Amino acid sequence: MKNHEIARIFQVIAEYLEMEGVRFKPYAYQKAALTLENLKDSVEDIYNQGGLKGLKAIPGVGESIAQKIEEYLNTGKIEYYEEFRRKLPIDLDALIAVEGMGPKKAKMLFEKLGITNLTELEEAARSHKIAPLKGFGDKTEANIIEGIEFVKKSTGRFLLGEVLPLADRVLATLRALPEVQRADVAGSLRRMKETIGDLDFLAISSQPEKVMDFFVSQPEVVKVYGRGQTKSSVRLRQGVDMDLRVIPPGSYGAALQYFSGSKEHNIALRQIAIDKDYKLNEYGLFEGDRMIAGATEEEVYAKLGLPWIPPELREDRGEIQAAQAGTLPTLIRxxxxxxxxxxxxxxxxxxxxxxxxxxxxxxxxxxxxxxxxxxxxxxxxxxxxxxxxxxxxxxxxxxxxxxxxxxxxxxxxxxxxxxxxxxxxxxxxxxxxxxxxxxxxxxxxxxxxxxxxxxxxxxxxxxxxxxxxxxxxxxxxxxxxxxxxxxxxxxxxxxxxxxxxxxxxxxxxxxxxxxxxxxxxxxxxxxxxxxxxxxxxxxxxxxxxxxxxxxxxxxxxxxxxxxxxxxxxxxxxxxxx
Structure with a gap:
């Protein structure tokens, strides 16, 4: 996580430098940010093993940037970055997320109109205060309003590429616990949607309380919404919410299918169950009061007369009809x-x-x-x-x-x-x-x-x-x-x-x-x-x-x-x- 935190700071430094019209230096910080963001090894481990010399061996990291990485690892902040923030106290990430809003425009709007955040930007645009400024105009102002609307629609969603590495780390730590017999990610992440709202994990464990203790006490957890014996919910420092449910082995497949979704796919499956006089829910597939399937997804689908359907297809876009006809695609790997x-x-x-x-x-x-x-x-x-x-x-x-x-x-x-x-x-x-x-x-x-x-x-x-x-x-x-x-x-x-x-x-x-x-x-x-x-x-x-x-x-x-x-x-x- 330190790699991504430092990379984000370097990217913002590059944007601040660009605001001030500094040449060449923004590119150096952008290049360092790109390298850190994609570095396989932890920058903290590199520093612990090789010190400043180890940092300077990272491609794109020279003496000055290595010193700033060292400063962050030792103090949790970079004074050079803090100086920029004091000089230009604006929410730069939010402002330049709006299409057409670059660092220089953000600086001008701060200097001319005192705009520091997205709310103030929207108020100024809708009050027609931006168009009269040199370099903007009616079309730019309209584009800003349109861009803000698009950003607002995406609020609360995270890119697949942002959360999948995070989820993989959490899943790996869960699977490594001696108390956990099995763990999986569910929800829209298991279906690999392009943006994700939150993270859902399922586990089998004979000691769920110990698993819950671990889950709510992870270093990145900043808020615990609830901690129960079989379900806990937390928020991470990155702003992502996570749920963990501990499921009995006999119901695990039904729960994995249910919590993977999609809602539309699940509704269609439940209708097939009803047509067969069954009942399907997260606890299992039932004939009357007797569970007839639930331990694995495969047996749930089989009892419904279907082959197992890959999670990526579960959007009710014809996959059930294809499964019934035996024409499911052999998906690219x-x-x-x-x-x-x-x-x-x-x-x-x-x-x-x-x-x-x-x-x-x-x-x-x-x-x-x-x-x-x-x-x-x-x-x-x-x-x-x-x-x-x-x-x-x-x-x-x-x-x-x-x-x-x-x-x-x-x-x-x-x-x-x-x-x-x-x-x-x-x-x-x-x-x-x-x-x-x-x-x-x-x-x-x-x-x-x-x-x-x-x-x-x-x-x-x-x-x-x-x-x-x-x-x-x-x-x-x-x-x-x-x-x-x-x-x-x-x-x-x-x-x-x-x-x-x-x-x-x-x-x-x-x-x-x-x-x-x-x-x-x-x-x-x-x-x-x-x-x-x-x-x-x-x-x-x-x-x-x-x-x-x-x-x-x-x-x-x-x-x-x-x-x-x-x-x-x-x-x-x-x-x-």
Missing amino acids: LEDIRGDLHVHSAWDGGVNSIAEIAQAAMALGYEYVGISDHTQFLRIEHGLDEKQLRQRNREIDALNEKLRRAGKHFTVLKGCEANIMNDGSIDITDEVLAELDYVIAGIHSTFRMPRVEMMARLRTAMNNPHVDIIAHPTGRILKKREEYEVAVGELLKIARETGTILEINSYPERLDLGDSNILAAKRTGVKMIINTDAHHIDQLRYLPYGIAQARRGWAEKDDIVNAWGLKKFLEFMKPGR
């Missing part, structure tokens, strides 16, 4: 993936060299990895022009030759994440695009186009014979930004006509395509690819979030092109490549 095609290298501001990325991908058992650096339009992301792309490609060719000579059956692919301009053109010449193994193209600007214009833009890009994949196709940022004005049905039609692959972006803030759109793509026959959009090798571990989305969208191995071997994948590229 993490181990099916053969490569990640959306990885950024140090060439465009990522943290790691191409050689380091290749080594990390090989360690994951991949057959290939694709380097998809940004292109020239995205100057803020150090986008590459044609000359730089060719220089980078030569480095990839040399690395592949070195791997071949070493007897490695692994390939680094030459790609890019090109920019789709407002008219649908690509910001790199066709001549250079043709030299790449594949091209990902995405929208990174002018997000608020009317639907007709946005679809024309996407159609032009997808008709470019060099564009193979559309990155994060609907442009949503979870808890911050709605999708573009995209007609998904039309998008799928164009993708099918042009043979364009649509990305399932695994980055926790994106998860784009979302599950319902994945299901629509599958039913339309559009192929998809699950990528991480990694800017650090530790972000390669984001792939399970994309896998979860794909599974929720009923995707199978044949639907996902990077579940194929390299030869088949490259042969699928558009005709003329």
Whole structure:
């Protein structure tokens, strides 16, 4: 947890520095934050073992930043950060969560209107106090109001990527207790929804009181709502609420099914039970007063005449009918993936060299990895022009030759994440695009186009014979930004006509395509690819979030092109490549 706490502080420091117009230093703090956020080892353990020298060995951490990490570990705060907060006492995280509100705008609104938090921002926008300010205007003010409404709708929800690591740690500690025979996570997290309200855990134990004592006394617990003999509820420092229930072994499967949900899936199951003159609840499946199933989920489903249904499908979107017909999909698995095609290298501001990325991908058992650096339009992301792309490609060719000579059956692919301009053109010449193994193209600007214009833009890009994949196709940022004005049905039609692959972006803030759109793509026959959009090798571990989305969208191995071997994948590229 210290890694994430310090990373968040460094990210805010970068935003404060950006407010003040400081050059270069914000990037150093952003890079350090990115590294810490994705560090597998605890920064506290690194410090305890190697001191300041150990901290400085972390990529992106120099003397000054290492000293600030040391200060936090020893005192619980960083004075440099506290100075900024005293100088600009604003809730920066909340303000810049609103789309279109960057650090500099937040500073200006504080200086001009005294705005320090989201409530004051909304009051000022609705009172028409923002539009008259230089650099804002009516359209920006309207966008701020719209952004605030979106943020408010997301309040109380946490990204899957925020809570899954936390839940895994809690679950691991529960399972390690000698008093616990079995423990599982339930609720929407078990169904791997993209955002989660709270965490539900179930356990079997012959000594529930000891388990409850442990649960309510965890270091991260800041509030205990209730502590009972078989159920306790707490709030963690991160703002997440957690429940733990201890269930009798004979009812555990029924309880796991019931508390996993969804509500709609459970209602449908209960109706099947009623039709068979049974009663189904969290205690078991009953015929009259006699329990006929309950110890496992499998036996509950079997007694209802169904095979076990994977939790990700339990949304009452046809999964019960498919189970009855014996046509449940064989869902894509993490181990099916053969490569990640959306990885950024140090060439465009990522943290790691191409050689380091290749080594990390090989360690994951991949057959290939694709380097998809940004292109020239995205100057803020150090986008590459044609000359730089060719220089980078030569480095990839040399690395592949070195791997071949070493007897490695692994390939680094030459790609890019090109920019789709407002008219649908690509910001790199066709001549250079043709030299790449594949091209990902995405929208990174002018997000608020009317639907007709946005679809024309996407159609032009997808008709470019060099564009193979559309990155994060609907442009949503979870808890911050709605999708573009995209007609998904039309998008799928164009993708099918042009043979364009649509990305399932695994980055926790994106998860784009979302599950319902994945299901629509599958039913339309559009192929998809699950990528991480990694800017650090530790972000390669984001792939399970994309896998979860794909599974929720009923995707199978044949639907996902990077579940194929390299030869088949490259042969699928558009005709003329």
